[in-house]
Amino acid sequence: MATRTASRPHEVAVLAMEGVVAFELSTPSRVFESAHEKDEAPHYRVRTCSLDGEPVRTSSDFRVVVEHGPELLAEADTVIVPASFELGPVFTDGRLTPELERALGFVRPGTRVVSICTGSFVLAAAGLLDGRRATTHWRYTDRFRQLFPQVLLDPDVLFTDDGEVLTSGGVAAGIDLCLHIVRRDLGSAVANHVARRCVVAPWREGGQAQYVEVAVPEPGASGTAPARAHALEHLADNLTLGLLAERCGMSVRTFTRRFREETGQSPVQWLLVQRVHRARRLLEQGELTVDRVAHAVGFGSAASLRQHMHSVLGVSPTAYRRTFKAVD
Template structure:
């Protein structure tokens, strides 16, 4: 199989990118490859990429917005592609409900040449997974759909926390703007950081974003209830600043530490220590977004004891430091 780099554009031929517009395609993601890849050259230089869009039948495609797009190519365009991009779409019932391709989509993907680089944006990863292209490989998708993805495609090594994954000739991105990050990464991989930085400046986007999708996941407030280990979780949420030992939490439920630890994992999918770290990080997120407290004070308020402890745990859970998180989200909180 040819490596993706062997298919890069020469001086005489640009790298051919085919974007597959599926019914219900999300307009933003559909336009992302064209905007990024076509910005990778100056007007007086030969284009590095040529981006063209195709549909399953060569006809117009209804988008997820209040308009349709006129597409000039049918699936035969995929036979010419060096890179195929599948943006998000929300009207592919069998793919999202059963993890299988429609006959039309299966036919279209069957036209792709071996060795072609395959790229998905957002829930486009469901299509690549249904085609078997992600089996045993690392991939990601929009954080809202990770549970559905895991249920349908347990053979895929899903990493829901990152903005994008690169597994050589198969690349996937998380939701919406993460497609920008992935396309910039492809330009960087193909032509170097200088070209990618030039594209980022032209498009007025960050050439590289710190962290991953975890920092964008809405931090839901748990509803502990009254059974099992729920009383311990309710108590912990009210006393996060305190020293919450396993013995103390088990006592709240009238259990031994061993029984409590086993029941806790059965009910939450996490150990008590892991759960506490995540809850403390979520509380810290809210304080960073909303208040004026220093990082050191927030660390004590949520039970991490020091700014260093907060930085360590925020980086392990979210991939960013407290200062970076505050800078990103405080203005929009």
């Protein structure tokens, strides 16, 4: 649970560096400050600091004025480092600048430390990710591996949670991570309420692979879209690779390769996610039993549905239905 008392909210400090991505700088305050109603004591207090307490130029066409210098980090229960496009030596040779090293020196032992997107480069350069599982934006995974081979990089996930150190992929994955932190601190009901208030999904299926840029198919080439369209209309059926490949006039080997190129996932992975997604919608409607939902989406049994929902979402069908039926 987050460190919070009746008189003191959980303190979150966001470190804004030169070239900070404006969207990611504002993500923590938007998510965490939505975790309470107007007449309730706040669960979190989010404040922003810079390396010297001076205004910071963002990646957009404006600067932000901050009220605090790096000393604020000493008061934080959670420190968040969003992405910046001007990290200099951190991207060049994996070293912290003297200003960053001084700032991070204010972070107390035991403080929860979080990165959004390429903010993970800062945590890695500080040695905070050594031997830990972490992620970053998929565009920078090769560079990250070169600079920080001691980090257990997982480029396929939206975020990682290694206890007191958490990292996320790019941009919107920062929202996913902040919602995960709210869920971890305050429970699913509060996190789902925040997600609805922010008009975002409480969690997203799959990982970063589905967002990786892929080559555009050559003109006239037959893609795998017909197979995906057929699958979505017949999720309850036995959708074999042979059947799907035949819909596209391809061999199974060619179909599998083309499918991964176009979606970033194997046909089996993609089909699993689509079935879980359809199961979520049916569970939210609350009209079918878990067993009937399982058959309706092609899993065959309630046990199979439970296994796959847990692997994709981390929750059981019953827990998912209970959570969403409890939220207006």
